[in-house]
Amino acid sequence: MAVSGLPIADAAYLSTPVMARLDGRPWRQQPITFDEAEDLIRHLSTACFIVIAYLSGARPGEALALRRACVRHDATTGLWLMHGRKWKGAVDEHGGKKPEGEERTDPWVVVKQVADAVSVLERLHDRDLLFPTTLFDTRIADALARRRLGKARTTQVLANHIDSFINWIDTYCANTGRDERIPPDPSGRKIYPVRFRRTLAWHIVRRPRGLIAGAIQYDHIHVGVTLGYSGTYASGFPDEHAFETWLLRLEQLTDAERRLREGEHVSGPAAPAYAQRVHQASGQFAGRVLTSTRQARDLLDNPTLQIHEGKGMTCVFDPAKAKCRLGSGENIRRTPDLTDCQPGCQNIARTDRDIAVLRDQAAELEELVDDPLSPGPRRERERHQLAQLTQIIDEHDHTRPETA
Numbered sequence: 001m002a003v004s005g006l007p008i009a010d011a012a013y014l015s016t017p018v019m020a021r022l023d024g025r026p027w028r029q030q031p032i033t034f035d036e037a038e039d040l041i042r043h044l045s046t047a048c049f050i051v052i053a054y055l056s057g058a059r060p061g062e063a064l065a066l067r068r069a070c071v072r073h074d075a076t077t078g079l080w081l082m083h084g085r086k087w088k089g090a091v092d093e094h095g096g097k098k099p100e101g102e103e104r105t106d107p108w109v110v111v112k113q114v115a116d117a118v119s120v121l122e123r124l125h126d127r128d129l130l131f132p133t134t135l136f137d138t139r140i141a142d143a144l145a146r147r148r149l150g151k152a153r154t155t156q157v158l159a160n161h162i163d164s165f166i167n168w169i170d171t172y173c174a175n176t177g178r179d180e181r182i183p184p185d186p187s188g189r190k191i192y193p194v195r196f197r198r199t200l201a202w203h204i205v206r207r208p209r210g211l212i213a214g215a216i217q218y219d220h221i222h223v224g225v226t227l228g229y230s231g232t233y234a235s236g237f238p239d240e241h242a243f244e245t246w247l248l249r250l251e252q253l254t255d256a257e258r259r260l261r262e263g264e265h266v267s268g269p270a271a272p273a274y275a276q277r278v279h280q281a282s283g284q285f286a287g288r289v290l291t292s293t294r295q296a297r298d299l300l301d302n303p304t305l306q307i308h309e310g311k312g313m314t315c316v317f318d319p320a321k322a323k324c325r326l327g328s329g330e331n332i333r334r335t336p337d338l339t340d341c342q343p344g345c346q347n348i349a350r351t352d353r354d355i356a357v358l359r360d361q362a363a364e365l366e367e368l369v370d371d372p373l374s375p376g377p378r379r380e381r382e383r384h385q386l387a388q389l390t391q392i393i394d395e396h397d398h399t400r401p402e403t404a
Contacts, residue, residue, distance in 0.1 A: 060193035
């Protein structure tokens with residue numbers, strides 16, 4: 001070939017052009033080689049799994065068992081619905097577990113990003129399962145892969161693929177000068193698929209101001225996941241949500257107990273109840289070991305744990321005294337509406353941290369009140385709000401115990 005004068009390529013390049021763009025430019029300059037194709041297909045499939053598992057709240061096994069045409073768009077409601085199978089609670093007429101599982105009666109309510117990921121997988125191959133074993137083990141070299149012909153990948157195999165995907169991303173970033181490297185896990189462990197579901201619950205719980213903020217942060221994923229399929233108790237997701245809520249509540253109470261010991265002042269009608277619950281929770285729940293997320297959901301009903309941090313106030317929740325809108329009596333758990341906090345509510349306590357927030361608000365109002373260009377009615381309303389904040393701050397300062 002060399003003697004003939006014909007050019008010889010350094011690899012077998014695919015004829016498929018590079019179409020995807022990153023920041024307005026092709027994600028790579030050179031064509032894809034034949035030897036790279038299988039690894040890139042696996043990485044793309046792994047990326048699709050991460051999107052589906054994380055943004056739907058589905059269990060790893062449920063996501064791996066998804067099949068073609070599992071996502072449908074409901075034109076009436078505008079929702080994307082993902083249908084699949086379940087194994088938890090799937091039993092036959094004799095009470096034995098069904099190894100094949102059963103179709104879910106309720107689909108997952110998902111966002112368009114999940115529907116797009118499913119669509120990519122459907123175009124990536126022609127298998128029925130979206131995550132088949134055989135697509136990525138063409139030589140079927142080991143006995144386990146041969147036994148799993150026609151089946152889905154396992155969570156252990158997927159954990160290895162996630163690890164490989166992270167390494168590929170880090171290498172790509174290093175070669176292209178990008179700063180999106182994925183840092184290693186502090187524990188040194190692999191990222192197992194089960195963590196995506198828990199991570200979603202963690203972020204939803206720790207976003208301040210609940211549903212609205214969660215919707216903004218996750219492009220309405222909180223609304224879709226917690227109010228759609230994954231919000232039903234058949235999904236088990238509320239248990240994950242409750243577990244993260246339990247952990248957050250304990251962290252907040254531990255921090256509150258430390259601040260009280262260091263002399264933090266608390267004012268407001270619920271100040272005595274606040275101190276009592278914080279100290280009681282420290283003794284009652286410190287070192288508590290939970291063996292299931294359902295235990296966390298049950299423990300959240302404990303009155304001692306009903307302390308909810310708001311913006312510039314802390315709710316020491318007692319439903320009999322609450323002036324805000326509460327959930328209906330049919331709800332499993334009634335919680336305060338921190339967006340509807342009423343100034344005269346007897347459940348309000350204010351810590352030094354809360355007062356710091358109110359001082360910032362008061363400073364902003366002072367600037368607005370002093371603005372001569374502000375409309376009169378608005379300036380009068382802001383002057384009234386400033387007077388209320390000033391009174392709250394003064395009462396907090398005047399009730400502070402004198403230090404020796």
